[in-house]
Amino acid sequence: MARPKSQRWLPFLTWLPKQTRFSISRDALVGLSGAVLALPQSIAYALIAGLPPEYGLYAAIVPVIIACLWGSSWHLICGPTAAISIVLYASVSPLAVPGSQDYIGLILLLTFLAGVFQWLLGMLKFGALANFVSHSVVLGFTLGAAVVIALGQLPNVLGINVPSQATALDSLLSLSAHVREWDGASLGLGLATLLLGVALKRWRPRWPTLLITLVLASLIVWLLPQVFGHVHRVQSFVGRLPPFSPLKLDVETVLRLLPSAVAVGMLGLVTSLSIARSLAARSQQMLDANQEVRAQGLSNVVGALFSGYLSSGSFTRSGLSYEGGARSPLAGVFSALWVALFAVTGATLIAHIPIPAMAASILLISWGLVDSRAIAGLWRVSRPEFVVMALTCVATLLLELQTAIYAGVLASLFFYLKRTSRPRIQQWHEGDEEILRVGGSIFFGASHYLQVRLQRSQGSLVVIDAQHINFIDYSGVEMLHQEARRLRGLGRSLTLRRARPQVIEELRKLEGPDKCPIQFET
Template identity: 65%
Template sequence: MRLPTRQSLLPFLRWLPSVNRKKLSNDALVGLTGAILALPQSIAYALIAGLPAEYGLYAAIVPVIIAALWGSSWHLICGPTAALSIVLFTSVSPMATPGSDTYIGLILLLSFMAGIFQWLLGLLRFGALVNFVSHSVVLGFTLGAALVIALGQLPNLLGIEIASQPTALATVLNLGQHLSEIDWPTFAVAGFTLVISVLIKLLLPRWPALLIGLLAGSLLVLFMPKQFAHVGLVAAFEGSLPPLHILDFNLNDITRLLPAAIACGMLGLVTSLSIARSLATKSRQFLDANQEVRAQGFSNMVGPWFSAYASAGSFTRSALNLQAGAKTPLAGVFSAILVALFALFGTQLIEHIPLPSMAAGILIICWGLLDFAGVKSLYRVSRSEFLVMLLTLGATLLMELQTAIYAGVLASLFFYLKRTSQPRVRFWQEDEEALLRIEGSIFFGACHYVQQILQRSQGERVIIDAHHVNFIDYAGVEMLHQEARRLGSLKRQLVMRRARQQVIDEIQKLEGAEACPIVFED
């Protein structure tokens, strides 16, 4: 048994020695931008989860630091998310009054249980889950998530007050009914922030465009109070460092929360791995999925002891981290530390940020997620994968975001099984011999297709060139024996030529194989 090394227990030791002063200062600046974005988001997500606002801040501190240091992705930023917040609320609200001490305790216990589930999956090397999320699914999910996030910011950008909707389609329909209510001063602040941010991004690409845009929008509202006095600002709050929380391991509560914990754990993992893979593709980074799974579980196991509820990868903050030029995971650590500092000392500064300026900044981030070049390349290379991308994109707009991931994965698996169920078969006739070269596995999904070809073959000897058959399952073995018996009754013969030894062994394992021998030739 191989003992764990120091770097496997403390994976940040692999990259920490390479950090220099330049990287440190760069990541600190990126972390500052991320912290400004995280503050209003975290508060909003806590309210969605039925928790007091400060619990959103707690979830953006300790879990973020742990996931950044123990994870594999350079740019993935974790924290409270809308999807997890909604799942937590619907799971626990029937058991306790939202906002009560009992409710908070159950939420934190559920978060800890979800972390245990994730961590165990990481130990079992379940990170292979990411291999089932194809590039087309990631691309469609990324495009759809960008549109969903952008649509969710339009009410703040337009100054319209509407209730949050579960899907993008519902949001569009609801917005259409309130377009006459647009507040033009609010829209002007958003437009001003957007223009400043884009100009900085084009003319001074090394500068923090989003941070400067937010500052410009804040100054506009501050120095023109008559015109913009009614423009919404980030809500005031009183924060503190995350307090210690002793979890109550009540067996009855654990039993009731177990199904929700598994659901939250799986949702958090699939979301985080999808985001991490998308970021790794853009940054050309190698992603250790098993390490990332363990890090997600570890962060959710430790976080509840510091009053932090379940966290997962954040599309908005992770995309900002990548686009702002983060060099190491320390950007996430700085972001968490600055969230804590802002919560303690910077509440008055945060109160001056206009909501439309924040919405404009998020729109810029969403634009950076739209990979038009990738869509064109996918269309040219594979139409079936392009269809998977479209299905995933459509699912993100018509369903809840987490459901879209599952839909995309299922669509990808469907097309994969469809391809493998029809292995490539080259067929030709030589005198009294029919020759078939099968390139692919003979498994339950491909049996019917291969059997049809065998039954149409003519000649005294039907020869299968099995050199390229790497795998055969029980259904494939049974099908070949059936065909051997059928051909034998017609005084014909089934021959396996150049078959691999493991394939021969599987065929000969079937009971009664000696009664209807299949001829093997080199």
């Protein structure tokens, strides 16, 4: 049954009226935890992108609200990410001085173009891109991303300054070179926060673990300045609501930014869809990929007009939404509203949060992203898919995050093509007939395998039981015609039995119905 037009254009009308007082209060609390996490992260990511810190906050407000209201995932939370920030900096820094007004304008224009590209893909129903990200790829990507997130936070737990690295291997090597510089107070505070978080998740899983641990850590630092006075805290800032930013749409600049916009837009989509599918599998939710793609595009188009640079799905914040028990996308909306409130009124309070405690909380979140039960099940059920999972995980650790996703997708396609190139064939004799029952489609990858089996056949009447053949391409048609002519030259024949009408139609197109060398039986 088709949805009403109002719900197609305003999809939040399908779930918003169903909210209860309990679900709203729960989402508001989860959103508060997400906002506390998003504030320091957003500032850091903005600096990575070469932008003033307040632009990270802007990217965590308007784009998040749009993506949550127009998307389909219950738990996907968008916002600035490290991977997107690094790609944006690499794309725009050759064109303008980072941090300048020209640079900011180019970043926002690139965001707008990427959003238009994403929205067009959604309108053209290219959300099927998510189907190429198999569950094994998602598991491997999730496992690897959890390790990447953890390695990225270890310097903060240890209280040392390590330059941001592109891959987990580089982060590990850089960390090992500075490990002797660790600070005892920072490490102690981080470990205490981590242990308290583990205890709360075990004994009080419904409590807002992140919020409690950060508040207690901030109080300890405030009460014991002689011990923790030197520990780094979240950077202070002067906040305001996202200002409107008109874009300069001159043709030359648009054409220059377009290739980067397409690349970074695709990166954002693949990342967001991977995260959304990972969480949907765990929450038993049916995901509408096309709606999610449209929402991502719309969030970046509108976000760019309100000073928000390119956003995509955040593993850390989305994992917090799931682990915190969010009841609806309202958790993401509340998160953005809390960010806006803190950006205006709570800058001084946020500046009291110690960085080691924040990093320890992120370590706990990254551990919760690992689905060990599903990984063990994958090992028992399908070793090839487990290999895909392992390859994706290793690629995530050795390569950049977005490259690892592409590597996992290619590995999945390789194993899929390998499996489908050898369709299951049952073979037996009935009198003069030699029957081959083919369990799969005949396409360019499988036609050679079937041709070899036909050439080894010995019966005077060769019959292909074709009831399970759903599709045949030109390579398959040409091969069957060739084999039929070869068998005819030997005084034998080739017959397709119980073939589907569309398969018969394709086979008769090559030389015409009257000249087709293949016989057909119902």
